[in-house]
Structures are given as structure tokens and as C-alpha cells.
Amino acid sequence: MRWKGRRESENVEDRRGGGKVGGISILGLVVAFIAWKFFDVDPQQAYQATQQITQQAQSNTATELQQPTAEQQQDAAFVATILADTEDIWSTIFKTNGEQYRQPKLVMFNGRVDSACGAAVSAVGPFYCPADQKIYIDTQFFREMHQQLGIAADRQPSERINSNQAGDFAQAYVLAHEVGHHVQNIMGISSQVQKARSKANQVQSNQLSVRLELQADCFAGVWAHHNQNRTQFLQQGDIEVAMDAAEKIGDDYLQKRATGQVVPDSFTHGKSAQRMQWFKTGLDTGEITRCDTFSSAI
Secondary structure, X not given: OOOOOOOOOOOEEEOOOOOEEOOOOHHHHHHHHHHHHHHOOOHHHHHHHHHHHHHHHHXXXXXXXXXXXXXXHHHHHHHHXXXXXXXXXXXXXXXXXXXXXXXXXEEEOOOEEEEOOEEEEHHHOOEEEOOOXXXXXXXXXXXXXXXXXXXXXOOOHHHHHOOOOOOHHHHHHHHHHHHHHHHHHHOOXXXXXXXXXXOXXXXXXXXXHHHHHHHHHHHHHHHHHHHHHHHOOOOOOHHHHHHHHHHHOOHHHHHHHHHOOOOHHXXXXXOHHHHHHHHHHHHHHXXXXXXXXXXXXX
């Protein structure tokens, strides 16, 4: 994916530097993620529990983060560029519809972060907080995509530092999905869904969550469609890698990988096939009106 040389957003807040931190425990991240996503356990509590197991090993590798590494600098530039791309595209789409786009802020953090939606740890993955209209991401998640989920696993870290690689589009898709949640928020969709969920039972609430997530996937595809027309940023293999990412973060894929079982009533983000379908719908059409996951049979 070609991303270097374009404008970088000024709406990025870097909270990664300073303080003594240990290396992120892969065991802690995986256990906390599974506990949060499928068993409704507080991910911070799960993460802290697993940290007790790995605390000694981490204490031996703890380092002072004073100067960002080359990889961290690359992450920051990548995130700022993709965020700027979303700002340009969504501003144009909103203007075409006679409205003004309010740009979100993006916060990069290490390990744990405080937001207007409460404290969160890296295990929850990138997330959008509607209360402060900010996107939060621990960029270590990009490494987890490659190492744990096998998305573009053939890309070596040294290659990604010198990017414009096909695997980058999977990361852009993740960021665009979170921006999609911001679009839902300022369009009033999120509040309507939240109101409906408050009156629904657990299964119905989960189904509404799935539709919200699938629409964010579709919005990510809409962004990619228009950004391709504007910048010709896609390279051979990019779409396939993004579709691979959509497949591997599907509820059914993750549940089967984690527990060997699939429980459809517990889905909150959608099956792999659904996530791939709705991202592709936005990518092919570039029309937000085609992203009505609430009226469609899914």
C-alpha cells in the first residue's frame, strides 16, 4: 500500500512515551481478549491476573521508553497519514451531503489508557470512545495482527519499517473501521442503537451490536473506495490482505480458534463472511447508502 509522502493529520495524540514499562505479555493479551470478547470478563482484570504469572519475566526486560524506536516512529507516521486520508475523504462526503464533518482525535498508547469511556488495556484492541470522540490504539496491535492472527505474516518487521507493503492495508482497514464508528456517532446512528440495546435482551443486544460493527466495516470500504480514486494508494495484494483481516477478526473464526466452539448468540461483531461481505460492499460501491446493515437481512 502506498502511503508515504501524503499529509499527516494533526489530530494525533501520542501517549506512548515516558515511564517505565515492561514488554507486553502475549499470554496476557490473548487471555484478556478472549475473556472480554466471549465471556464478558473485565479485560483489565483478566490481563492483571495473567500479569502475575509473567511479572518476573517482564521485570527482567522492562526498559525506559524515552526515545521512540524507528518502528514506533514509523507507526506514528502511518497512523497520522491514514487518519489524514480519512479526514479528507469523509469531509468531502459530508460536504456533498450539505453537512460538515467533525474530525476525531486519535490516541496512541502503551499497555493501558484512560478515556472518557473508562480505562482500557491493549487486549481490547483498537476502540472508539463516543464520549470524547477519540480513537484509541496501542500500535503493538499491528504486530499482533501479523504474529498472532497470521495476517500478512510473510512480512518481516524490517520490511514493515521500510513500508509501502501490501500488509499495510490490513492495518489501514482497522483504523478506517474505528473512524467508521466515529461517522456513526456524529450521524446519530450510535445513539439510536444504544437506546435500542438498552430495551433489548442480551441476544437482541448482541445482534444490534453486530449490525453496528458491520456498518463500520462497510464505511471502511467506502473510505478505501474514494481514497483509491483520489490517491491510487492500493497495490497488488492489498485487497486480499484486507479481506484476510476481515475474515480473521470474525466472531466465528476467533471463537473457534480460542475455544473450538462457535456460539452465534454471543456474536458482537459478525461472522467472518459477513465482515468480508460488508467491507467489500463499501469498497465496490463507495456509497454510504449501501451500508444500511439495519434494514438488510444479514
